[in-house]
Amino acid sequence: MAVTEPKGHGQHAGMWVFPDAAVMTQDVGEKTKAMPRPFTTALAVTGIFFILGIVGFIARAVDDGFDDIAPWGYYMAIFSMVFMVTSGAPLVALAFRFTKSHWRRPLSRVAELFSIVGILNLLMFIPLMFLLPGIANPDAVIEGELAVRRTIWFEGPIGAPHAWDLVGVAFLTITSLTILWISAKPDMAECRDTATGFRRWLYNYLAGNWYGTKRQWNAQKAGLALLGAFYFMTLIFMHFVISSDYAQSLIPGWKDSIFPVIYTITSLQMSLGAILVVLFIMRRWGGYEGYIGKSTFWSASKVLLGVTLLWVYHLFAFFITFWYGRLEIEQNVIKYLVTDTYAIIFLLNLIFSFAAPFAVLLWNPVRRSAWGPALAGVLVLFGGLMFNIRIFVGSANAAPGAELYKAFMEHVPAPVYPDIWDVFMVVGGLGAAVFLYLAATKLMPLISIWEVKEGTLYQKWGKFIRGEYLILGKPE
Amino acid sequence: MQEGTPLQSRQVNRELLVSILNSPKWFFGALSVLGFIVLVAMSTAGFMINQGFGVTGLNRPVMWGFFITNFVFWIGISHAGVMLSAILRLSKAEWRRPATRAAEILTVFSLMTAMTMPLIHTGRPWRTVYWIYTLPFVPYDYARGIWPNIRTPLVWDPSAVYTYLTSSILFVMIALIPDFAVLRDRTTGISHRIYGMLAMGWQGNARQWKLQIIAGVLLSALILPVFVSVHSIVSWDFGMAVSVKSWHSTIFAPYFVVGAVHSGVSAVAFVLIILRYIYGWQNYIRHEHIDALARLLIVVATGWFYFFVMEVVFGFYGREADEIAVRNYQFMISPWNIWMMIFVGLTYFAPVAIWLSRPARRNLWIMSLACIFVNIGMWLERFLIIVPGLARKQLLTFDWYTYRPSSVEWIIIIGTFALVSMLMLTIARVVPLIPLYDIKEGEILRTEIKIGRVTVPAVFRED
Numbered sequence: 008m009a010v011t012e013p014k015g016h017g018q019h020a021g022m023w024v025f026p027d028a029a030v031m032t033q034d035v036g037e038k039t040k041a042m043p044r045p046f047t048t049a050l051a052v053t054g055i056f057f058i059l060g061i062v063g064f065i066a067r068a069v070d071d072g073f074d075d076i077a078p079w080g081y082y083m084a085i086f087s088m089v090f091m092v093t094s095g096a097p098l099v100a101l102a103f104r105f106t107k108s109h110w111r112r113p114l115s116r117v118a119e120l121f122s123i124v125g126i127l128n129l130l131m132f133i134p135l136m137f138l139l140p141g142i143a144n145p146d147a148v149i150e151g152e153l154a155v156r157r158t159i160w161f162e163g164p165i166g167a168p169h170a171w172d173l174v175g176v177a178f179l180t181i182t183s184l185t186i187l188w189i190s191a192k193p194d195m196a197e198c199r200d201t202a203t204g205f206r207r208w209l210y211n212y213l214a215g216n217w218y219g220t221k222r223q224w225n226a227q228k229a230g231l232a233l234l235g236a237f238y239f240m241t242l243i244f245m246h247f248v249i250s251s252d253y254a255q256s257l258i259p260g261w262k263d264s265i266f267p268v269i270y271t272i273t274s275l276q277m278s279l280g281a282i283l284v285v286l287f288i289m290r291r292w293g294g295y296e297g298y299i300g301k302s303t304f305w306s307a308s309k310v311l312l313g314v315t316l317l318w319v320y321h322l323f324a325f326f327i328t329f330w331y332g333r334l335e336i337e338q339n340v341i342k343y344l345v346t347d348t349y350a351i352i353f354l355l356n357l358i359f360s361f362a363a364p365f366a367v368l369l370w371n372p373v374r375r376s377a378w379g380p381a382l383a384g385v386l387v388l389f390g391g392l393m394f395n396i397r398i399f400v401g402s403a404n405a406a407p408g409a410e411l412y413k414a415f416m417e418h419v420p421a422p423v424y425p426d427i428w429d430v431f432m433v434v435g436g437l438g439a440a441v442f443l444y445l446a447a448t449k450l451m452p453l454i455s456i457w458e459v460k461e462g463t464l465y466q467k468w469g470k471f472i473r474g475e476y477l478i479l480g481k482p483e
Numbered sequence: 484m485q486e487g488t489p490l491q492s493r494q495v496n497r498e499l500l501v502s503i504l505n506s507p508k509w510f511f512g513a514l515s516v517l518g519f520i521v522l523v524a525m526s527t528a529g530f531m532i533n534q535g536f537g538v539t540g541l542n543r544p545v546m547w548g549f550f551i552t553n554f555v556f557w558i559g560i561s562h563a564g565v566m567l568s569a570i571l572r573l574s575k576a577e578w579r580r581p582a583t584r585a586a587e588i589l590t591v592f593s594l595m596t597a598m599t600m601p602l603i604h605t606g607r608p609w610r611t612v613y614w615i616y617t618l619p620f621v622p623y624d625y626a627r628g629i630w631p632n633i634r635t636p637l638v639w640d641p642s643a644v645y646t647y648l649t650s651s652i653l654f655v656m657i658a659l660i661p662d663f664a665v666l667r668d669r670t671t672g673i674s675h676r677i678y679g680m681l682a683m684g685w686q687g688n689a690r691q692w693k694l695q696i697i698a699g700v701l702l703s704a705l706i707l708p709v710f711v712s713v714h715s716i717v718s719w720d721f722g723m724a725v726s727v728k729s730w731h732s733t734i735f736a737p738y739f740v741v742g743a744v745h746s747g748v749s750a751v752a753f754v755l756i757i758l759r760y761i762y763g764w765q766n767y768i769r770h771e772h773i774d775a776l777a778r779l780l781i782v783v784a785t786g787w788f789y790f791f792v793m794e795v796v797f798g799f800y801g802r803e804a805d806e807i808a809v810r811n812y813q814f815m816i817s818p819w820n821i822w823m824m825i826f827v828g829l830t831y832f833a834p835v836a837i838w839l840s841r842p843a844r845r846n847l848w849i850m851s852l853a854c855i856f857v858n859i860g861m862w863l864e865r866f867l868i869i870v871p872g873l874a875r876k877q878l879l880t881f882d883w884y885t886y887r888p889s890s891v892e893w894i895i896i897i898g899t900f901a902l903v904s905m906l907m908l909t910i911a912r913v914v915p916l917i918p919l920y921d922i923k924e925g926e927i928l929r930t931e932i933k934i935g936r937v938t939v940p941a942v943f944r945e946d
Contacts, residue, residue: 157801157802158800159796243789247793262801263797264793264796264797265733265734265737267793268789268793320715324715324733324737325733327719327723328722328732328733329733331723332723334725464934464935465932465941467932467941471943476944476945477944477945478930478941478942478944479941479942479944480932480939480940481577481939481941482939482940
């Protein structure tokens, strides 16, 4: 494609790219169509993992059924892992669009495409709905037990928590898909004339009435803003619901108001990490280096550094309050999730969600590279996996049977290690998510063409005194 | 986002130094009135120390009342300085330029004022020395073998606050050096000498600018953890107390920090509006700046509201009798439930409704009102955390009590507001409350680009 040399000097060399708007649509369209060998290999490998996951799921269902949540801890963990990445990613696109950050333009679509993987969340959630124990104690209440276990739903409303959880996850998925559709409409309209086969049909179907009139652009902008606000609220609520219903309320005595916040922060951290990894792969092997300057990595990595620090700050706020209080009820929760039972997993969580990415992102030259932020992204994704295993395997196995209705956890349980079906489900869940994402990249342009084109209007390279610098248009 | 006309360097000097080089007629009058209120408050504090705590409304079990509420409030206001200055400097937000200095100075004065509150609250301020020292020449506690308990947040507090105060002063001073040099060159006599000393030989050469910028960036990055730690530690004064059920909440640290930023940024917006009005700085503090602050405040307020909801929901979540008693007191019993409604309305719903409207964000009267709402609300928030928690601290109802502040407490609290206003007014006579060099830099980097038939404001960016 016709693209200028990357601009920038000194420590900012190669920081900015100025793609040629005239050939962008055709170039991105061709890249969307292309099926290079490494891509098909990745698709095949992740497809095999996906099948392994289904095998693991069926085997677990045959072995243990859906009556008891305990054997499904690893399934819950992998559901949550995928949920955190896919639900957080569209918010990343929306947030940077809201703040009008120019550097976000190449990453918007990469982030929004995670919405398609959200369909997997919805499917994975259905069994979880049946696994969640009821709120009311099914047996006669004895001393030290509660008639209604602690949940955020208290004693109602009808259908809580199961039906409401499902409605929430479904709403989130539908909203994120709608956001993707509205955002990608101009690009699909532009590509529909050059696309062939299924893509042509799809683009015609989804963007049939788009002609790029001023009214349509205004409607698109307003639609994204309104849906964005709605999505943000739904996301925060659903993170609160999932982290409470499937984690906190399954551990008797764990009353921790900061946990939903930690969950949301971990989600944002992981989704930003995943986006950076995808951007790096696109730039390094996908032929998109003309669209993705290092400035995107640099700016996103600063946000990732901030989120990483927020993560450890919130974790510390939880830990110090419980630790200092010296209440047996809280000490047991700490022993279970932090210092004893899942100590090694916690340590890995801490290292990969905080210490390692912090050590990587602290350095300016690393943040200014493409590989540095992507490396940090891989680290936080692994850290996030450890977080989910620690929390969800822990919560599923904290109080088997009637113990769930006790006022607090009297004994600290032993850790639960994965069996072969758990390994299959974890690998399969991750494989399925990557498989779906890869497939989605062939459905829609991986670069938000209209946003990058808009960026070329607002960003120029100009002379200032004796040097040349970036000129950034600020229309409002 | 760049409104207004381009400004020349001479014009910037002339207009922004007006508060220092020319005293307006009202200046000494206003200073005298504020000074008188401060004097009355100091006398009242002296009276209280002489007479004992009996003259206040404090009584068991509510031993923390207006003074501690006010302490937390002023610590909160102090968070504006770093929020605006350090974070916006690091994120290179252009609209920060006129707001940073006033925010930083407000930080310093509100911290100083905050620290007077625990001292007054001790009833015998001289005995606070035992928090830190147990030396032979301070015999009382040493003789009894009583040692300061460094593990209590009450000891962490002064450490954190004084670290923040020191670093904030350093932060302000570093940023002031180029402006001191401008003042040095425009004054004579003793003023010239003092400004000369403060300017530390500033000539404005490339090396000095480079060092000043690096120092500013480094201090911005270093001060951020201090800023977060201060209000976290203040929150842990409450959060670590397991005996007061509604206080022992893991979310308190970020909840307090976000609340502090909310009240602090609102206070800065209000101060900027006043400065614009009294010194005629319409060219510098423009509607776009207040608008940007308001948009930032929508995000901060929403974050705060989320933490508030989490705090309340998890208060009920445990369904423990003693915590339910506190929540019942807060939400169901008059007048606390009315205060609670006023607090939530003033802190979130009313101001956010205002800020969502662009014309309202650009109307300075309405913005002032919104900022005052937030600060009244945030003051009430601290009050409603502290008092109901203590009033229902005990499980047995015969130990329950309430709190009604006395006139002594009212006067001292009003005095702290007068003190901060007086200090801000005084400092406006000594240093420019809008950084000259920052404004000039913004003007230099300002440019335009043409998009089709439209010319759009733009800025040069090195990174």
